[in-house]
Amino acid sequence: MSEQAAITVYARERGAELGDLFGIFFEDLNHAADGGLYAELVQNRSFEFDPIDHPDYDALTAWEKVERGGGKASLTIGETDPVNARNRHYAVIEIETEGGGVGLMNRGFNTGIPVKQGESYAFSVYARRDGSVGEPVRVTLEGADGQVYGQAVLHVGSSEWAKYEAVITADATDYGGRLAIVTKGSGRLCLDLVSLFPVRTFRGRSNGLREDIASLIADLKPKFMRFPGGCLVHDGSLDADDRDSMYRWKNTIGPLEERPARRNNWRYNQTLGLGYYEYFLFCEDIGAKPIPILPAGYDPHHKRIVPLDELQPWIDDALDLIEFARGDASTEWGGIRAKLGHPEPFGLEYIGIGNEEVGEPFFERYAYFHRAIKAKYPDIKVINSSGPFAAGGEYERGWASARENGSDLVDEHYYQSPEWFLANYDRYDRFKADESKVFLGEYASWGNTYYNALAEAAFMTGLEKNAHAVGLACYAPMLCNVDYINWKPDMIWFNNREAFGTANYYVQQLFMHHQGDHLLKIEASGLRKPAARPPAPIAGALSLGTELGTVQYWDIRLVNDDTGETLHFEGLNETLTDSREDRERGSAKRSLGLGRTDWERYTLHLKAKKHSGPRGFYIHFGQSDEHNHFTWEFGGWQNQDSVVVSKVSGRGSCLTQSLLTVETGTEYELALSVSGRSIRTYVNGELINETEDRLPVIEPLYYTASADRSTGDVIVKVVNVQDENVCADVVVAGSPASLAAAEVFELSGHGLDEENDFESPKRIAPKRRELRMSDNRIAYEFPKHSVTIFRVKETGAGR
Incomplete structure (x- = not known):
């Protein structure tokens, strides 16, 4: 008689702490910020688009002239006496014949500005005019056919720049709307920083985030958020005032009109309206620890290098950022944070220097940053880099640098096939607990199908069971606007009005919701290993x-x-x-x-x-x-x-x-x-x-177990990649209490090629049920191609 297969968890035999293992990564690519998470509805709001961002851009991209009822006007770009010298362009409407009104119109992102019936929108603009001072300026939300859904009237009463604000409520729904600004009279009307936000943003914050996208992110319950990139961190000139500079965090805080537009290396424009202050706020709002990534004065794409004797200002930027996050209001940068509206420190435990860097110049400079940060903030965990490859010369150089400098973590990045993830699920089995820990800062298999998510789930059990060596991990990229794709796969897809999580999203969510605080010993017996063929040669x-x-x-x-x-x-x-x-x-x-x-x-x-x-x-x-x-x-x-x-x-x-x-x-x-x-x-x-080239050797089941300190729950994760169901008992041994029930969360029953989409955003999503236990045991049939999580609850034990 064959042995009954079982997965046994030893509830009192603890392993490594899981810490902040599973989190998220935000990078502004695929229009993830402007036109995405950042709730601004006006594209090119400051008239700063430029061919340096994209060859097709100019200062009037996304804008068009409006001439109604026989009106005539010229629309040009001014630079003299701007609102702020860091954003010197503004629109100039020269009224030639007023007719029914002249002005300009913004097309927004995607199909247009999404207008929803009953929703209110906060409009603001900097304006001045010479001639017809006091002549009404009519601001309308309207359709492509000219139908008006809501409006406000402003009176621009000066030839000096002033900010004007209004709230507009829409009386219809149109996802292809426009924002029009029209006036009559004579002379010139000048406009800058034209802005339109939904009043209802995530957590109701001004200059806030799009509620549906931010809510999907918050619903993951990530332990941390890595930001703002990505290659955009280090790809650029060394001069912080250049339009195509590296990402410099001090350019991203303060009043919006003072934040300089930036060339995004993914070939579009960054307003920096979503900046470091907003990143810290968002992390606070969703309970995620912030992990900012800073450049080290080396651009590996174009070999721009800060001389070592000029490196100190870059190091100071890192030290100032830590003070911005952790200092009280009496410090210089803590005081700046307080003036922005957050007197209490945000807190900061991690900081990354460099993003998937390659080349000796980076590692030479990294050492200076590491020493300076540790000298002033010895408790900060400093993250080194090992390049964008899973193995090879630069990967090894990164790890050698980490050992030499005592880096707390090493940032690994790789995007591979699902087969690679299955073949390498044990990648970290041989990593040592007394060395720098792995920060898997970017990883994904190529695709958003159920098969991709399944392979990633199997790999994630390997990350979790090796928590002695793997400190942090986050899937990437996180966001993608369907009309502005730079890169795929992506975890969350959106257009201008709706968003959905992929199958990969729901795997990440399951692992984040049910991470646990420390590993438990787990072993399997009686499982039948799938027949394995000898690896074929490469022919x-x-x-x-x-x-x-x-x-x-x-x-x-x-x-x-x-x-x-x-x-x-x-x-x-x-x-x-x-x-x-x-x-x-x-x-x-x-x-x-x-x-x-x-x-x-x-x-x-x-x-x-x-x-x-x-x-x-x-x-x-x-x-x-x-x-x-x-x-x-x-x-x-x-x-x-x-x-x-x-x-x-x-x-x-x-x-x-x-x-x-x-x-x-x-x-x-x-x-x-x-x-x-x-x-x-x-x-x-x-x-x-x-x-x-390792070939996948499919395990009967991939599994791991952990304990949740706050609830006392025992958490068991099981992934079945096989083409057949697997029957096994789940047994919790060593518990002093009787185990009465288990919550079960499961992804199963989907074709390997299936995907979520706008029509069926939750086609692939976990289902929950409860099961009773008998003698601390559950007999379970793990469906083929499934991810199953048990939360086993104790009864009769003191907590």
């Missing part, structure tokens, strides 16, 4: 390629490393070209096929030279089709890396990376060596990359 087609340039390949041979058999591609000397001109002419030749091999161990030798273009060489191998293959990219993105990438069902995983640049006109000897699932690359005889 398939080979080819050479190029992207956005011209490269040459020659002297090519393929060697069987077991038998010595050699395939010579004699006389093959091929130039591949993929310039924009080639594409336009239809003459691009991007790849050269070399046939296929089924050898288990082989080495491809070749010579290569780049003649032109921003990138280098692409060697594809183990290819079964265009969606499933491996690539060695030498001089790929920004021509600064040598990476090995695995692609499964079109979803890529960077297996390893090293810094390396391809020089134009230089001849290289390249070698790619494959042995089973192991891969090595060589440039001019030097080993550059070494990695192994």
Whole structure:
């Protein structure tokens, strides 16, 4: 008789503290702030859009001239005597013929300004006029057809700038609305910082957040929030006053008219209306600890570097930020915070220096920040960086820096295929408790399907069970406006009127709601392990390629490393070209096929030279089709890396990376060596990359257990990735009390390709039920493709 399968939790055998393990990451990409979480409804409110933000932008982007009833006017941009020198542009309406009124209109974001019947909107503007002083200025919310849904009348009574405000209540619903500002008379009407907010924002805050998006975030119950990015933190010039400067937190606080517009490196404009003060407020409102990320005076994208003898102001920015968050009102920056409306400190336990940096210049500068912060605030946990890759040279450099400096945490980032997450769920099993802890600051599998969420849930059990080594983790990116997509997948999707959480969102929510405070010992018995096949070698087609340039390949041979058999591609000397001109002419030749091999161990030798273009060489191998293959990219993105990438069902995983640049006109000897699932690359005889492509070995169940200190509940998380149901008893051993019942929260019953969407925002969402226990045991059938969480409640025990 076979043993009854069981998952046994030992309620009195405690493991590592879970601390602040699961949280969130906010980055302003996909119009996550302006046009998203930040509730401002007017796009380009200060007329500061510029081609430096995006080639299609100008100061009147999202605005248009209004001429009604025979009225005529010119609409231009003024710069003389602005409201504030940091935002020098404003709109000038020169009235030529008043007619039925002239002015300007804003189209908002997405389909327009969302207007809801019965809702009120707070309008404000800075205005001045010369001529017809006192002539009414009519502000209307209206439809594309001109139907007026609500209005206010202002009287601009001076040739000096003044702020005017009104509240407009809508009498109809239209998600494609417009904001129009129209006047009559003569002379000029000047307008700046034209703003429209719903009166009902999250927690009712002025300059506040969109209620539905903020509520979805709050409903996660995150332990922390990392902000404001992301690559936007360090991608920019070194001058804080430049339009395209790095993200400098001091530019983001204070009156809105004093916050300079900023080029967002995701190719749009940041008003910075959602700034550091608002970030801290939001963290406070949702009970999340703030984790700000600051630049270290090094832009790895463009190699801009602050000299070491000029680094002190950047270090001071970090120290001042800590004082802004923690200092009382008697301190300089605590006093500034108090004047902004928050006398009490926000509190700050963590600070990050750098975002997925690569290159020695960052790590050299990081040490200065670390020492200065620890000298003044020894209790602050300082976070180092290990780049945007899961392994390789820069990853190891980041960890070496952390060990050398005693960093509290190391920020790891990676976006990989679901298969990679399943194959690497035990990634942190071998990490040590007495070293720097992992901050998994950005991670996601490629997609928002139920399968993606399921693979991530299995991986998250590995994060939790290794809480001795993993301190913090947050899925990324969090937000995406469907009409302004820079990057996907994303956890929450929205348009201008509604938002929904993906399947990934609900997995994150389950793990955050049921994290617990410390691990409990858990073990399984009697589970039948799925049959595993021996890992197949990397076999398939080979080819050479190029992207956005011209490269040459020659002297090519393929060697069987077991038998010595050699395939010579004699006389093959091929130039591949993929310039924009080639594409336009239809003459691009991007790849050269070399046939296929089924050898288990082989080495491809070749010579290569780049003649032109921003990138280098692409060697594809183990290819079964265009969606499933491996690539060695030498001089790929920004021509600064040598990476090995695995692609499964079109979803890529960077297996390893090293810094390396391809020089134009230089001849290289390249070698790619494959042995089973192991891969090595060589440039001019030097080993550059070494990695192994691990295949998923599906566990019968993925599981972890923890205890909730406040409730006394025992929490058990179980993920079934298999294509079949699994029956097992859930047993709580060692409890001095009888266990009467368990709350069960479960995601199950969904096709692997299913997704949530605007039509069915909760198609994939957890269901709750209660189960009775018998002898501290529940017999349970875990559905195939499911995430199940038990909260086991004690009765009869003192708490």
